Amino acid sequence: MSVQENEQFQAHPSLLQTLLDVQTEFVRSRDTQRLLDGLLGVLLSQTGSEYGFIGEVLPCSPSPTNVRVLASHPPAWRNAPPLGHLLGAVIANGQPTMHPGAPGEALDASPSVQTFMAIPLRSGGHTVGLVGIANRPGGYDLGLTHFLQPLLTTLENFLQGEHDLRLQDPSLPEDPELRRTLLSVEQSLWSLHVPSRQLSISRRFWEILGYAEGELEPSATTWWSLCHPEDRPRLKKIFSEFMEGTSSLLEFEYRARRKDGSWAYILNRARVGERDANGRPLRLMGIDLDITATKRGEERLSALLRAxxxxxxxxxxxxxxxxxxxxxxxxxxxxxxxxxxxxxxxxxxxxxxxxxxxxxxxxxxxxxxxxxxxxxxxxxxxxxxxxxxxxxxxxxxxxxxxxxITERKLAEQRQSQLIRAEKLASLGQLAAGVAHEVTNPVSYVISNLSTLSQYVSSLLPLLKLQEEIARERAPDPALLSQQFARLRELWNQEDMEYLIQDMPEMVEESMVGAQRIKEIIRSLRTFARSDDAKPQRADLNEELESSLRMVWSELKYKCEVKRDFAPLPPVTCYPTQLNQVFTNLLVNAAHAIETRGELHVRTWQEQDEVVVQISDTGRGMSPETLSRIFTPFFTTKPRGQGTGLGLSISYDIISRHEGRIDVKSEVNKGTTFTIYLPISPT
The missing domain is CATH 3.30.450.20 (PAS domain)
Known part of the structure; x- marks a missing residue:
């Protein structure tokens, strides 16, 4: 087709009007196949081609085997589109391809094909479909694609809309024709003759706005009156710049008033179908898409983001x-x-x-x-x-x-300060007991060392005499007899048999005392240490033992401590903070036992949690007291003996570890605290 022939076709509005008629017929019938067959008929009649097909490219690799023919003439091409080697190239490069053939030579296709042209349908930078036409008298020319642009635009929007719908809503029916029907009823086709302002628009547009066909005059003036007043200045500017520019594509959104007074959001995509001698658009053709639901979703998302x-x-x-x-x-x-x-x-x-x-x-x-x-x-x-x-x-x-998170960080710092304050208060309360616990082993270690010093003083003369005997290389029998007599005298005088028997016992007692002191100091250091910035893996049984040693002076005169520790996996935690929790609960249990009682400490594993339970047989708590024990600064102890922060901070520490703490108590029957900690908190 020559350029002159192309211009002749462009000047005639028959193609645009035929497309409108096909679209209107489809809206009435809701028959997707009728729409496609009708568009194929328009394609063949307007180009003078004998055969043709319309196909969609499936979202797979660019291969002719992934072209699904939607409409074809002859029908046999529905199963096997012709010239597959050409179609793969068209899909890959996105450019129209022609095969003129030698005079009298038939191409490899059935029925016989002399000339063939494949045109890609492009949208969003991707090939979404193909148009193939064959056997046009005189062959094919690239100028033909310009003449066919309104039809190609219709097919491109049709196929891309189906593709978008498939991606956005996988729950739609798998049947391809039903999907196309759901999509196509949301679009309307229009054409505008710019000089006369004559507007041809399909029935679907009026349905979107709630009007019956023929209820309003289909004119540019009517359309303009339906546009939102706030959108009109923007639309006027868009049209003005488009008419003065060289672009052949036009896309914009606007609001149109429905019959019930509400506003529909419309997305408009248009192309130039015809230009005058100066290159100004004479005819525009486009598709309107109702995007109200999408805009409402965007508004809800925007509201969510604002919140x-x-x-x-x-x-x-x-x-x-x-x-x-x-x-x-x-x-x-x-x-x-x-x-x-x-x-x-x-x-x-x-x-x-x-x-x-x-x-x-x-x-x-x-x-x-x-x-x-x-x-x-x-x-x-x-x-x-x-x-x-x-x-x-x-x-x-x-x-x-x-x-x-500045405020959160400040709150964490204040909480950390409270934890340190409570820790210092606990250390102050335990100081006397710790000093007593250290004083006892220190006292008998010092006493044993003093006795051992006397033993060493008694042993020194005997050891020196033995040294003299050992140095004699050729001892004089008379002198040697005198030395042995002296040695026997010293042995009997100092009662060496008692010293030899008593010294190992004293050393062993001193070692036990020193080890006791070491354990107390280690427990004190564990309690007073600072946690690292990151949590650590710890054995809660060992941490409980450390806490028990720390508060032993509070327990040993009032409690019989029973341990029931099951094997536990290492827990990801802040050990120092958990030690503080255990210490608070153990000390409170000791204070709750007025004369003599039992303290039962148990541990076990429940699925992905470790459970620590501390029970006492003390005086218990009333329901009113129980409801307030985790309130900051609430205490039942006499003034000056408690800060009222121990249980409150303990609750915060357990919460920080994503755990929980349960309390059961009954007056005069005791109290049980049960702590649940995840093995690996998030």
């Missing part, structure tokens, strides 16, 4: 900022317009933050797991603490949610 008190960024794997959302007056180091579309390395940001962000961004995209990190920045309001959470949102991008 989230965080900064939200979307970033590519190379560090480029793609999107930004902020619903709070939280400040960023740079204004949004200064960093969107730019790489984090090119911005005036602290180097440590750039390196930290890129490390976690790479890890989040590579591993696909949630990545969390914290950092601090000097901001206009002072030094602020932030927590960033990164999660992969695409093959090479991630969403970062950044929250200001």
């Amino acid at each position: 989230i008190p965080d900064l939200i960024f979307r970033m590519r794997g190379d560090g480029t900022y793609l999107d930004f959302s902020c619903s709070t007056p939280e400040e960023t180091l740079l204004q949004a317009e200064l960093f969107l579309g730019r790489n984090i390395r090119d911005l005036q940001m602290p180097p440590f933050l750039v390196d930290l962000t890129m490390t976690h961004l790479d890890h989040a995209i590579r591993e696909g797991a949630l990545d969390v990190y914290e950092y601090e920045l000097d901001m206009p309001l002072g030094r602020q603490s932030y927590e960033a959470r990164l999660v992969r949102s695409g093959p090479d991008e991630a969403v970062a949610i950044v929250r200001n």
Whole structure:
């Protein structure tokens, strides 16, 4: 087809009107196959082709075997589209391909094909379908694609809409014709003759707005009156710039008033179907798509984002900022317009933050797991603490949610200070008992050492005499007899047999005392130590033993301690904090026993939790007291003997470990505290 012939076709509105008639007929019948057969008929009649087909490209590798023919003439092409080697090239490069054939030569197809043209249907940069036509007298010309553009646009939007619908809603029926029906009824086809402002529009547009066919005059004036007043200035500018430009594509959104007074959101996609001698558009053809449901979803999502008190960024794997959302007056180091579309390395940001962000961004995209990190920045309001959470949102991008955690950090610091204060108070209460526990073994170790010193003084003369005898190389029998007599005299005088028997016992007692002192000091150091920033793996049975040694002076005169420790797996925790909890509960149990009682400490494992139970036979608590025991500064002890923070802090520590603590108590029958701790908290 020559360019002159092409212009002649463009000047005639028959193709546009025929497309409108086919679309209207489809809306009435809701028959997808009739629509496709009708469009194929338009294609063949307008190009003068003998054969043809319309096919969609399945979302697989670019291969002719992935072309599904939707409509064809002859019908046999539905199962085997012709010239598959050409179709694969068209899918791959996205360009029309022609095969003119030698004069009189038939191509390898059935029925016989002399000339053939394959045109890709493109949308979003991808080939979504194919149009094939064959046996046009005089062959094919690339100018034909321009003439067919309104029809190609209709098919492209049809196929892309089906593809989008399939991706967005996998729950739709698998039947392809039913899916097309659900999609197609949401679109309306229109054409506008610009000089006369004559508008031809399909019935579906009026259905979207709730009007019956013929209820309103189908004119550009009517359409303009239905547009939202706030959208009109923007639409006027869009049309003005489009008419003065050279682009052949037009896309915009607008609101149209429904019959009931509500507003429908419409997405318009249009192409130039005809231009005048100066290149200005004479005729436009497009498709309207009702996107009201999508916009409502976007509004709900926007409302949700506004309710989230965080900064939200979307970033590519190379560090480029793609999107930004902020619903709070939280400040960023740079204004949004200064960093969107730019790489984090090119911005005036602290180097440590750039390196930290890129490390976690790479890890989040590579591993696909949630990545969390914290950092601090000097901001206009002072030094602020932030927590960033990164999660992969695409093959090479991630969403970062950044929250200001300054207040949380301050609260954690205040809690830490309270814990240290309670720990010091507990140490003060235990100081006398610890001193007593240390004094006893120290006293008998010192006493034994004093006795051993006397024993050594008694042994020294005997040892020196033995040394003299040992040095004699040629001893004089008379002198040797005198030395042995002296040795026997010293042996009997100092009662050496008693010393030899008593000394090992004294050394053993001293070793036991020194070991006792060592255990007390180690328990004291364990109680007073500071936890590292990260949790550790610990055996709670060992931690309980350490706590029992620490408070033994409070227990031994009032309690019979019974241990029932089952084997436990290591628990991920902060051992010092748990030691403080155990110490508080053990001391409280000792104070609750007024004269003499029992203290039962048990441990066992329940599935993925470790359970610690501390029971006493003390005076118990009333329901009123039981309801307040975890309230800060509440205490039943006399003034000056308790801070009222022990159980409150214990509750916070267990909660921080993602555990729980249960209490059962009955007046004059005792109290039982049961602690449940996860083996590996999140």
